[in-house]
Amino acid sequence: MSEPSFVRFWGTRGSIPTPGHKTRRYGGNTSCVEIRHGDFELVCDGGTGLRELGLDLVQRGRPRVSAHLFFSHMHWDHIQGFPFFVPAYAKDSEIVVYDVEAGRPRVEELLHGQMRSEYFPVNFGDLGAEIRARTFEQNVVELGGVTVRSFEQAHPGKSFAYAFECGEKKIVYATDSELDLLLTNQDEAGEDPAALRRLPAALVAFVEGADLLIADGQYTDAEYPHKIGWGHARANTVADLAHQAGVKQCAVFHHDPLHSDDAVEQKIRAACDRLDARGSRTLLFGAREGLELKL
Amino acid sequence: MPKTGSLDPDSTLAGQISIVSGLPRGGKLPTLEQVRGPGAPRRFPLAIAETVVGRGQQANVTIDSALLSRRHVVFRRSGPELSLADLDSQNGVFVNGVKAHSAVLHEGDTIQLGDVVFVLHEAAE
Numbered sequence: 001m002s003e004p005s006f007v008r009f010w011g012t013r014g015s016i017p018t019p020g021h022k023t024r025r026y027g028g029n030t031s032c033v034e035i036r037h038g039d040f041e042l043v044c045d046g047g048t049g050l051r052e053l054g055l056d057l058v059q060r061g062r063p064r065v066s067a068h069l070f071f072s073h074m075h076w077d078h079i080q081g082f083p084f085f086v087p088a089y090a091k092d093s094e095i096v097v098y099d100v101e102a103g104r105p106r107v108e109e110l111l112h113g114q115m116r117s118e119y120f121p122v123n124f125g126d127l128g129a130e131i132r133a134r135t136f137e138q139n140v141v142e143l144g145g146v147t148v149r150s151f152e153q154a155h156p157g158k159s160f161a162y163a164f165e166c167g168e169k170k171i172v173y174a175t176d177s178e179l180d181l182l183l184t185n186q187d188e189a190g191e192d193p194a195a196l197r198r199l200p201a202a203l204v205a206f207v208e209g210a211d212l213l214i215a216d217g218q219y220t221d222a223e224y225p226h227k228i229g230w231g232h233a234r235a236n237t238v239a240d241l242a243h244q245a246g247v248k249q250c251a252v253f254h255h256d257p258l259h260s261d262d263a264v265e266q267k268i269r270a271a272c273d274r275l276d277a278r279g280s281r282t283l284l285f286g287a288r289e290g291l292e293l294k295l
Numbered sequence: 296m297p298k299t300g301s302l303d304p305d306s307t308l309a310g311q312i313s314i315v316s317g318l319p320r321g322g323k324l325p326t327l328e329q330v331r332g333p334g335a336p337r338r339f340p341l342a343i344a345e346t347v348v349g350r351g352q353q354a355n356v357t358i359d360s361a362l363l364s365r366r367h368v369v370f371r372r373s374g375p376e377l378s379l380a381d382l383d384s385q386n387g388v389f390v391n392g393v394k395a396h397s398a399v400l401h402e403g404d405t406i407q408l409g410d411v412v413f414v415l416h417e418a419a420e
Contacts, residue, residue, distance in 0.1 A: 006396060008397075024401060025401045249393075283392070283393070285391070285392065285393045288399075289399065290378065290397075290398055290399025291390070291393070291395060291397075291398045291399070292395065292396045292397040292398065293393070293394065293395065293396055294381070294394075294396035
């Protein structure tokens with residue numbers, strides 16, 4: 001039996017931080033998920049949840065943080081926590097930032113950019129940690145014990161999903177993807193909302209057999225027609241992807257900032273009902289801050 | 296009625312403020328309402344910083360169920376935050392149906408340990 005992996009949600013909100021009593025249960029921090037596997041500290045996105053993760057790493061008493069950061073893309077709600085990531089200020093920390101595409105180190109440049117003096121009082125160059133960029137090769141990066149694969153998604157300006165193969169476990173992080181633009185049976189799905197929404201074979205193969213799929217399911221079916229082209233999926237479509245790919249557990253992620261906890265729960269309940277109607281074995285739930293899974 | 300100039304702790308504190316870190320206003324305690332399993336229905340106020348639930352005598356809350364580990368789960372209070380952590384139990388801890396290693400808890404969450412089910416009330420007593 002291989003070593004377990006731990007997955008913790010530090011920020012599950014989409015678009016903009018949404019604190020307040022209406023969002024306490026699912027949380028108001030923007031995208032950040034931690035995956036721990038052995039000595040590996042893998043971080044998916046640096047939304048405002050990254051600040052909380054950094055504080056927790058310090059509290060765990062880790063003398064030296066070595067973290068691998070994977071950004072789905074560089075929109076605000078995925079990078080704003082970085083300037084507040086305390087380990088980045090520690091001289092003995094090491095942070096590796098991954099670029100999917102070769103060429104300019106786009107990710108690192110953009111992290112620099114948001115710390116220009118117009119936006120933030122501390123310059124990127126003044127951070128104490130050793131921060132270096134690494135690029136995927138043909139959509140794969142090997143970390144010695146963990147293999148990470150990337151997959152391009154439908155989002156304004158492009159975004160990437162990541163599949164982490166940790167021993168025998170597979171964890172897929174796939175946020176900010178407008179799955180509903182990719183349906184291979186658009187006409188059928190449009191006429192019959194209950195029909196299975198079929199996703200491209202390459203995407204299904206990327207997700208296939210995941211022990212955990214974390215996927216953007218920002219909207220309800222009723223909301224989506226008003227948000228086409230905004231880069232996010234319907235929770236019901238995420239449920240269909242999870243079912244088609246034989247996913248064991250699916251965490252619906254990137255909750256709409258307009259959604260209260262009650263609204264998120266209604267959205268999740270509808271997606272669960274959809275899976276139940278198909279007799280699916282996938283367990284679907286709403287990602288919420290502070291929840292940690294052991295896989 | 297307290298005398299003028301004297302300190303009557305009951306009347307001074309009751310229902311108005313809390314000077315104890317982590318206690319909700321009015322001194323109400325977060326509570327586990329056991330709704331299923333041996334001994335249900337009953338309530339367990341989470342009165343201390345860490346409450347261990349299990350079937351063994353080392354637990355703070357002992358429940359006579361063979362499906363529970365001796366020390367199954369710990370509930371922690373830290374300031375206003377309530378959380379739980381699985382203590383490497385045999386049958387796991389399910390929060391709202393999801394098997395959790397740890398979780399921050401909120402009003403109305405259901406927590407299942409084997410055949411035992413609790414509903415959390417953030418301030419019920």
